[in-house]
Amino acid sequence: MLTLLLGSTHGWAQVCTGSLGDPVFTFDFGSGNEMKFPTTGYSFRGGSCPDDGQYSISKTETGCHDDTWHKVLKDHTGNDGYMMVINADAVAGKEFFSKETTIEGTNLGALCENTTYEFSAYILNLIKAGQFGFIEPKITFIIQTTTGEIIKQSDPTDIPPTGNPDGWEKYGVYFTTPPGVTTVVVKMVNNAPGGAGNDFLLDDIAFRACGPVVKAGIAGDVSVTQTNLCAGNSKTYTIKAEQPAGYANAKYQWQQNLNNGQGWKDMAGEESLSLTLDFPAGKPVGTYQYRLGVAEGGNIQSLNCRVYSNTVTIDITAYPDPPQLLPLNVCEGDPFTLTAAGGATYKWTGPNLPETSENPLVIANAGAGMQGRYTVEVISAAGCSTFRYVDVTVNQKPVIQLSNANPAVCGGDGVTISAFATDAKTYSWFPVSGLSNPNIANPVASPDVSTQYTVTVTANNGCVSTGMVLVTVKDRPVASAGEDKKIFEGQSVTLEGKVSGSVLNYTWSPPDFLDDPHSLTPVATPPVNKTYTLTVTSDNDCGIAESSVFIRVYNKLVLPSTFTPNNDGVNDILNIEALQTYPESIITIYTRDGKQVFRSKGYSKPWDGKFNGSPLPAGTYYYVIDLKNDTPTRSGWVMLMR
Known part of the structure; x- marks a missing residue:
């Protein structure tokens, strides 16, 4: 039978590959704030870093030998539990776990004779994979009688290193209790010495019955192990199990576990391979689980001697109660x-x-x-x-009717744009710039530049439509006659006219003294002060534009090249023709070496060739005339002769 229901992993570790019973005992070192201490030949050390020959009870392993040990953040099951941290004794063969299989609190045996059991534990090598020169743990699982006789002993087996800090593996041994034996002592011994390596974690030690595979399923189909029944419906289910091999006198007992919390309980009278279940319409919502226990002959009466099939689940499920949907x-x-x-x-x-x-x-x-x-x-x-x-x-969305959909206006003018929709509640125009009121159906639009306006119409039913109106702004003509000019009598000046916009033609008026009144830049030669007007006519019906320029014509100055201040009544003063017409003008006269000999504002009294009342010698003198009218200063020389 054993060759049929048991297998081997890791080459040596004999563990059950058939069906298992509920644990006769488990040992997990505690959880929460409560530790469980094993029976062991190692000495206890608080914390998580035991020395050789010591053990610790810890939830994590993160602070010891970081260069060689794994950082382990949880125990095997990850349920806030503890695990045993073992640092091997220097002497090989030291026992690090021992337990007797008596009923808890008594000296009565908990086992059945002639029954196969599995003794197992989860072990993790603390040494990181890929390192050399470290000793591997070498574990032996031992089963012996209470008087010390060995019933079964596994071969010493290496626990290989792993690269995974969560790489727990199950190791163990199975055996069959001899006739008359209901209590055994299980032990684990480390057969390798400590020192460099041989450091490992231990957790979730278990001892349970082991037997041939027992498979059960709904209607005899062992692949169907779960089904659902909607609340309020009724149905009859039949769960069947396959005949397990390897028993001389197999006995059966169905168990149920109601709503996942009440625990497994035997079902009275259900002692065959088949179980029929009636689920009436009023059966409460919940999870109903079933499994078949199997044992040899009278051993079926002991929970510690049975193995169990897989669990078959029937869920009675409430109908969903989704929220109501609003119109x-x-x-x-x-x-x-x-x-x-x-x-x-x-x-x-x-x-x-x-x-x-x-x-x-x-x-x-x-x-x-x-x-x-x-x-x-x-x-x-x-x-x-x-x-x-x-x-x-x-x-239905509102249907918008647009009046004057694409108007054109001259810059600065306005135009009414209109929208209409039956059952309209509101109108809204965008952009709002240039509109008299963006929230009415027919605002006046006076944009500075061509603008596309979008109207949004909201109907009383809340639906929205949009329409668009393009208002094209036509350029008005722009005229610039340029800056005012200043010239002297007899001079000419070029006018600096400019036009922009949509221009049909332009002209200067009056045309007097202009070389071409139809040019933007005619040459003007007025003899007296004159105002010229540039008139521009648009070619897009946007009117005319005008701009004027004033030409100031100053009297021409005439300066003699010589004068003879000798009191003969002829040419005795420096007579500058027309200078007296510039009352703000200043004339200054200098000698050849730059000495000022005359200065006058307005030239009401002409220069008589004297300086401080004394006649100056004949020679060349230099003058500078500033008319104070934004015209360039004039300079030159005059010859004084005696």
Whole structure:
């Protein structure tokens, strides 16, 4: 029988590959704030870094020998539990775990004779993989009688290093109790010495019955081990188990575990390979689990001597209670979304809508044919269904009529733009710049530049439409006659006219003394002060523009080249013709070496060739004349002769 139901892993570690019973005992070193201490030949050390020949009880292993040991953040099961940290004794063969299989609190044996059991533990080599020169743990599992006789002993087996700090592995041994033996002592011994290496973690030690594989399933199909029944329905189920091999006189006992919390209990009278279950309509919602216990002959009466089949589960599932769906109003052409909740899957149907499992249900474009009632089947993970409904109303969007849709105006002018829609509630124009009122149907638009206005119309049903009006702004003509000019009598000046905008033609007026009145830059030679006006006519019916320029014509100065201040009544003064017409002008006269000999404002008294009342010698003198009218200063020389 053993060759059929038991197997080997790691080459040496004999562990059960058949069905297992509930543990006769487990030892997990505690959890939470409570530690469990083993019976061991090693000495205890608090913390998590034992020395050779010591052990610790710890939840993590992160602070010892970081260069060689794994950082282990949890025990084997990861349930806030403790594990045993073992640093091998220098002397090989030291026992690090021992326990007797008596009923807890008594000296009575907990086992059945002639029954196969598995003794196992989860072990992790603390030395990181890829390092050399370290000793590997070499563990022996020993089963012996209470008087010390060995019943079974595994070969000493290396616990290889791993690169995974969560790489726990199950190791163990199986054996059959001899006749008359109901209590054994189980031990684990480290057969390698300590020193460099041989450091490991131990957790979840277990001792339980082991037997041939027992398979059960619904209606005899061992591949079907779970089913669902919706609350309020009734059904009869038959669970069948396959005949297990290897028993001389197999006996059976069905157990049930109701709602995952009451524990496994024998079902009275259910002692065959088949179990029939009636689930009436009023059976409470919950999880109902079943399994078949198997043992040899009278051993079936002891829970410690049975092995069990796989668990078969029947879930009575409540119908989903999804929230109600509120009616939905949408606008034609808009998308809308319908969302159900409370289920694992969904099935939607509706007007012109094939059945779909999409949820949320997204309709990209609402049409008139999509109005009506939509139905969703809300399905739980167990397949129980509840239906919900939602009514969708598709409203028509307002139809906008635009008057004067694309007007053109001259810059600075305004134009009325208008929109109309039946059942309109509000109008809103954008952008608002240049509008007299953006919230009425027919504002006046006076934009500075061509602008496209968008009107948004909201109907009383809440639906919205938009329309667009382009207001084109035509350029008005712009004229610039340039800056005012100043010249002396007899001079000419070029006018600096400029035009912009939509220009048809331009002209200067009056045309007097202009070489070309139809040029933007004519040459003007007025003999007296003159104002010229540049007139520009548009070519887009946006009127005319005018700009004027004033030409100031100053009297021409005439300076003699010589004068003879000798009191003969002829040419006795420096007579500068027309200088007296510039009352703000200043004339200064200098000698050849730069000495000032005369200065006058307005030249009301001409220079008589004297300096401080004394006649100056004949020679060349230099003058500078500043007319104080923004014209360039004039300079030159005059010859004084005696």
